[in-house]
Amino acid sequence: METFFRYNWMVREQWYKWCEEIPEEELLKPRTGGVGGILKTLFHIADVEWSWIMVMEGKPDFQEDFARYSNLQKVRELDAKFRPEVEDFVLAWHEGLERNVFADERSDGSVVTDAWGEIMRHVIAHEIHHTGQLSVWARELGKQPPSANVIGKGLADSLPGLWN
Structure with missing residues (x-):
């Protein structure tokens, strides 16, 4: 898990740097697909990642409003x-x-359960998507765009016991 979270964080940082070269109006411009725009998508990625971790840990989750975070900084x-x-998680x-098991009660009273491992892989795939x-x-x-390659990012260097 850690390797792919590190990969996502690394690529996200590369996207932030990429955004520094783009006019703010382009970052905010509504686009077809996704959550509607470049900056809004980066916001969504960070928000969803944090939200899932919070609910798995049983901590309060709150929905951030993009309007409060509508610039790159x-x-x-x-x-x-x-x-x-x-x-930390x-x-x-x-x-x-x-x-x-994470159990989520829906508005209709039904309960949906998911394994934490499945949720973690969803969070990883969500960002890659x-x-x-x-x-x-x-x-x-x-x-x-920044490279999506996992190879060449030096991620194997941080794995314990690899190459020993």
Whole structure:
């Protein structure tokens, strides 16, 4: 799990840097697909990641309003605020958490259950999905998106016991 969360965080930081070169009106411009725009998508990625971790831990979750974070610096600050709690959870992850159950009561009274491992993989895939959308929008602007390659990011260097 940790490797793919680190991958997502690394790519997200590359997207933030990419955004520094883009006029704010382009970052805020409504687009087809996803949650509707470049900056709003980056906000959504960080918010959803944090929200899932909070609900798995039984901590209060609240829905952030994008209107309060409608510039690049504010989205980065929100992400930086959320990251320590997410990272603590990810770094403490172990096989024993894989089948913990998260139960969610729906408005109709039904209960949906999911395993924590499945939720964690969903969070990883969710971000990868949205960065693919960002890549399409980048190309529409005539700009090269950050690389989505896992290879070459040095992630294996942080794995304990690898190459020993």
